[in-house]
Amino acid sequence: MKPAISTLMMLFLLGNLISCKAQNKADKEKEIYQERVKTAFKKGWTAYKDYAWGEDAVNPIKKGNHNWYAESLLMTPVDAFSTMYLMGLEEEMTENKELIFSKLDFDKDFEVQQFEIAIRLLGGLLSSYQLDGDPRFLELAKDLGDRMIPVFDTPTGIPYRLVNLRTGEISGNGTNPCEVGSMLLEYGMLSKLTGDPKYYELCKRGVVAMYERRGKTGLLGSWINCDTGEWQDTRAHISGGIDAYYEYLLKGYLLFGDEDLKEMWDVSRKAVDTHLAEETENGYWIGWADMNTGERILSRFGALDCFWNLCYVLDGDTERAEKLQASIYKMWNLYDIEPEAIDYETMQPFEDSKYYMIRPEAIESTYYTWKATGDDQYYEQGKHMFESIEKYCQVENGYVQLSDVTTKEKWDTLESFFFAETMKYCYLFFAPEEVFDFEKYVLNTEAHPFKNTWDEGWKGNKVGLK
Template identity: 50%
Template sequence: MKMRFWVLFAALAVPVCFAQSASVSTVPMTDAQKAEMAQKVRAECLRAWEGYKKYAWGHDALKPLSHAPYDWYGSGHSLLMTPVDALDTLTLMGLKPQADEARKLIDTQLNLDQDIYVKDFEITIRLLGALQSNYELTGDKRLLELADDLGRRMLPMFDSPTGMPYEYVNLKTGAVRGVNSNPAEVGSLLIEYGMLARLTGKQEYYDKAKKAMVALYDRRSAKTGLVGLGINVETGQWTDTAAGIMGGIDSYYEYLLKAAILFGDKDCERMWQTSLVAINRYLADERPDGLWYGQADMNTGKRTTTYYGALDAFFPALLALGGDVNRAARLEDSSNRMWHVAGIEPDQYNYATGQITAADYPLRPEIIESAYYLYHYTHDAKYLEMGKGFFDAIEKYCRTDDGFAALKNVQTKEKADDMESFFFAETMKYLYLLFAPPSTLDFNAVILNTEAHPMKRALGLK
């Protein structure tokens, strides 16, 4: 969730007024201090990568407490999730030997011809998105061949009566299953399949992913303009009418704006603009301590719950990308307050009662992503201080001998034996980009998918 096509999206821009947070220092960091922070992040990413290499090489992930390898779909069915997801981060950090060894492993060992049912959303944003992004970064044609092969194997998921994808597809047989889905899984595919269409010349990829997104949008509430949390992809009927920006819905909204920018797609622009009106009308919640976004019934717009969480914290970045930097800054201040309730971010927080309602921390990146976006737009030093605070807390509470561990409980700080691939792809990347020189990644030249894999805007618009 991020971008800024201010020429194409001038109509979305609003007067900018940068909110300040009294709890965060605004003393500028020197270039030397920023470089020192970038180097610390780089060193910790390298240390975690070496832990993966030592204990889980060739597998999907490392269990950082037990030092055991983990494969998503069972032993013997690795899709090399961590090497694929981490590759562009290693490249951007200048860790060339590590990037080269990861790319060699992927080029020679990634096997897509497996009799396994894979989840459409996760495989698309992590695996497909990373293969394309790394092809664009390196020019390695094998990566594009793998992306095209994966895209072809995933296409049967779109063969539902509505055109919305089934949740799972078998990579070998093309068989599908899982009729009950959600907006994020249905509507967060166009960045990857659209770019695959641009890179291969196969328009079918773009058309099927866009058809799914439009089918979902067309089923929004006629009264409020909101979508719910659950939908049956065969009947098109809603199975859960809870509306919000939370996980299960979040990246659908993200991809409306990003696809509009990346591809110059006017339909996506229109869908984003109308959706944003509904979001701000029914979900935004002004409270004495600041701006939050809660949940409502999609059909009535009535407030149902006052939860905000780690996944919701992507929204400041999306607001900033769409031109509303003032609202984005206010919401990031609220996200930062949530982070400090227990010294590190809970997965869900009731902002009306001040109670943590889901106490785990899975090493999520979204609040850091939003700080990165807001620093780009405002150059306000407080976002560097926020980022330093996020990094320090992760290092203090999640660091292990050979990596970083998720937390079972942010109040007790008990660790979980889990280090997902997005820790490399997103959390460490956003921390690094926040402090690294802007030339590390040209913010205006790329669109980052929801897994933080950069896609070149010049290729998307061709």
């Protein structure tokens, strides 16, 4: 006669069964959400194909389109390609490549904003080359880089903002830190992939020149003269106009191993933590202060500021990351979708900042925090953010921004970062682990993956992520 199974063994087997069922349910949910995010991406892409094919961006409600400049530079197609690749959208990739290689031409007699073109187009082309392998992507990237580097020919090395793509004429001798430093990854990648160091060296010269003019607190101001190096606005913050300068110090170190960048990042982070970060009864926030005195001048935190949390994660500080993430999610939940900026003392949006541009930074922050901690509350937060976009930004034939989060009034435009960033981060919450490996890639500020392919024995980006 066989012995009876013990009660302890029965409980053990039952526990395993429940655990397996729970895991299967979680896996099934992720599979469903994978397809939902892909469907959202394809719906936006269909709107672009139907109403904006060959132009920069689509206006779904009026079934129209718009360009950034006098002619299209294929902003949406180039920005969208790396996300298509990660999602495995073969049909869309094929048609996109055909459009890019048949129409994209940088011999244009008009000025462009160098930094925006660098993070979107130069970054998109370089990443597409690394992911897809087609050398035509790199050829286009080199042509674009060569047309833009005249901006660095200034008395201080701090680049001008604007450049004519045909003539090389530069203008815009007033600039901000973001437009000085947040193309370091792109020019660095161009140098590494072409073997020509000039792109990185010129860009780094501008970054160092900006850093050397930091205030007594270690912070940077908001506006500087490129010719004289004199600050014209000494307000310090991490918002638009400064944000990605700091981001690229850390990411540049992770991608290139440049110890100078690490030193500049360490000094800058300490300055932000000391003079801009503060805890209030409403949470942990990063505000505004004077770059020289450290005097606080504004309790403003917004959508773009959320990037700082991924810096905490990449720098290995999950404790601060979780505190800031709680504030970010609180801001999102004020109206079930985030406004552009709030006063964190009153927890009300500024009158000129009630809109939502389908920005990715809050979702990006949530993803990084989830990957760093493994805490599923952040997975649930990411899922909720995607559902908010589905609920409020979706229209019959695509997705649009919101002009007012309090009323959910629609704003009829869909910019390229919806495809490059927002949908990519939403997808990564639910994608199989093998789709994207943080130990191999650094994402630029437009969420284009860059991979170190030149250092023998390179171990990858393991800072702050499990």
